[in-house]
Amino acid sequence: MENFDASPPVPPMARMPRPSGPGPASPAPCKLAATGACLVPGLCRNPKTAVASRANGGRPPSPAGGVTRRIVHRGQSLYRAGDAFANLYQLYAGSMKLRITNSAGMEQIASFPIAGALLGLDGIDTGHYACDAIALEDSLTCILPFADLVARSRADAPSALQLSRAIAQETNHYRRLIMVLAGMNSEERVAHFLQDISERMAAGGYSSREFVLKMTRADIARYLGMKIETVSRAFTRLHLARILDVRGRHLRIRDPDALRRLGAGR
Amino acid sequence: MENFDASPPVPPMARMPRPSGPGPASPAPCKLAATGACLVPGLCRNPKTAVASRANGGRPPSPAGGVTRRIVHRGQSLYRAGDAFANLYQLYAGSMKLRITNSAGMEQIASFPIAGALLGLDGIDTGHYACDAIALEDSLTCILPFADLVARSRADAPSALQLSRAIAQETNHYRRLIMVLAGMNSEERVAHFLQDISERMAAGGYSSREFVLKMTRADIARYLGMKIETVSRAFTRLHLARILDVRGRHLRIRDPDALRRLGAGR
DNA sequence: CGGGACATTGATTAAGATCAATTTAAGTGG
DNA sequence: CCACTTAAATTGATCTTAATCAATGTCCCG
Numbered sequence: 122m123e124n125f126d127a128s129p130p131v132p133p134m135a136r137m138p139r140p141s142g143p144g145p146a147s148p149a150p151c152k153l154a155a156t157g158a159c160l161v162p163g164l165c166r167n168p169k170t171a172v173a174s175r176a177n178g179g180r181p182p183s184p185a186g187g188v189t190r191r192i193v194h195r196g197q198s199l200y201r202a203g204d205a206f207a208n209l210y211q212l213y214a215g216s217m218k219l220r221i222t223n224s225a226g227m228e229q230i231a232s233f234p235i236a237g238a239l240l241g242l243d244g245i246d247t248g249h250y251a252c253d254a255i256a257l258e259d260s261l262t263c264i265l266p267f268a269d270l271v272a273r274s275r276a277d278a279p280s281a282l283q284l285s286r287a288i289a290q291e292t293n294h295y296r297r298l299i300m301v302l303a304g305m306n307s308e309e310r311v312a313h314f315l316q317d318i319s320e321r322m323a324a325g326g327y328s329s330r331e332f333v334l335k336m337t338r339a340d341i342a343r344y345l346g347m348k349i350e351t352v353s354r355a356f357t358r359l360h361l362a363r364i365l366d367v368r369g370r371h372l373r374i375r376d377p378d379a380l381r382r383l384g385a386g387r
Numbered sequence: 388m389e390n391f392d393a394s395p396p397v398p399p400m401a402r403m404p405r406p407s408g409p410g411p412a413s414p415a416p417c418k419l420a421a422t423g424a425c426l427v428p429g430l431c432r433n434p435k436t437a438v439a440s441r442a443n444g445g446r447p448p449s450p451a452g453g454v455t456r457r458i459v460h461r462g463q464s465l466y467r468a469g470d471a472f473a474n475l476y477q478l479y480a481g482s483m484k485l486r487i488t489n490s491a492g493m494e495q496i497a498s499f500p501i502a503g504a505l506l507g508l509d510g511i512d513t514g515h516y517a518c519d520a521i522a523l524e525d526s527l528t529c530i531l532p533f534a535d536l537v538a539r540s541r542a543d544a545p546s547a548l549q550l551s552r553a554i555a556q557e558t559n560h561y562r563r564l565i566m567v568l569a570g571m572n573s574e575e576r577v578a579h580f581l582q583d584i585s586e587r588m589a590a591g592g593y594s595s596r597e598f599v600l601k602m603t604r605a606d607i608a609r610y611l612g613m614k615i616e617t618v619s620r621a622f623t624r625l626h627l628a629r630i631l632d633v634r635g636r637h638l639r640i641r642d643p644d645a646l647r648r649l650g651a652g653r
Numbered sequence: 654c655g656g657g658a659c660a661t662t663g664a665t666t667a668a669g670a671t672c673a674a675t676t677t678a679a680g681t682g683g
Numbered sequence: 684c685c686a687c688t689t690a691a692a693t694t695g696a697t698c699t700t701a702a703t704c705a706a707t708g709t710c711c712c713g
Contacts, residue, residue: 252561281547285551289508298565299495343569
């Protein structure tokens, strides 16, 4: 399939920052706070924030004040279905997949969160997480104890509304996915998926035209409710239609308008 | 298809209560409060609660204290996509469908709420409702001004948690629907749909074995992402497998275990 | 009773799943 | 750094399921 001349340097889906930077310890601003995406602006003492490790169970080492973080390495899980719910997490850098497994063993990918996304909402109503949150690459998350968020929202009204909205927002994504699964053919599904990634890349300050997918074709297939071969063929057809250049996980969008149209269902 | 001997009397999906009962004006208890399903127990002055009409825009006639209600007749909408968000609604009696229409004109049914369900959550994050909520039969809803709920949740902690949970709970339904749409064949989808209805009927105190569907085959098709003919054939096959007796919208579940297995994806 | 919406059934076509074989890319350890 | 091993991705051939096209049947409701 190819079609890449001399592969140009491509920005990673999200760059992994060094929490305690090796360079001059200057006051590097929090990326999330800067873009307004942070759920707890001001609380965070970036970049000197403490990092929780797997060893201490993801528990913040500093009980008072500052937000702590947790690193999750590629393939590892931030939390697993059935774990007791305690924290929300905001993805600071990296990317993940949310995997649902039902009683019959069917696996489904519910979403591919990237930097800025709020994770763990699936645990709120039952008190136990409903999904596995698995890192697609080494990732960094901010730990937001849910009790703190609730307390905070009781203290001030804007926070209360913000929390409600954050929780409600997740359903938007699911509603859209439902329309995709219920009403679109394979080519439209893949176009929709790529359009979504592209928009989120742009929102994160990266190129919306060229990027590297962090998930396998099998993950995409389980996200879009199709088989891996069908995903592959859809990529091929989009390439033949001169909409994409594809080389493995390396993508370049050649005709963004056509992609948007297709992804919206014509 | 038939197979009903002498059709026995069947309970309606939900009985429409007379808000100001014609009988002796005794203190009939609120059904929702009795089952713990009410979001605002105590606030409600049932059964003398004022009923808002379409005429005054669904606005509560009594500003102080008591919860007001709104009747929605069959085929009419409680709210429409794009309307400014102000209230949540709790369905007291009746049933509805939530319809999403995307930019390409594709229609999708997102859910079929019945008595006890919370409606309007789709308006929280953007400030405008995302769906049309359409009554499948004459229905009665309790109006819950969202600002009141937020204020209430600031006043006491259990309410805050309850509100968060109520909002988060909706995603559970969507997550399950996504698995159905992504991974099940037509027969399994219909089985899942019927199993879900059956469970909710039971939860509402009605027979889980025999009931009347309030939605058309077209609605079911748009809910399950299939064509109306395929829905019909799935019903027929379930009948041939001796799992169901079907006669139009009148259903009797003959083999609940088999239905559950099928609906869970084997 | 008659008319229109709703539902079922049949015949055919098309889209995607499945089965099977390569090809390509990514690690791993010598 | 390269050979080796495995995982991931693509492609082809065939089969199955659901969509589509078309006709008929049934049930409400006025």
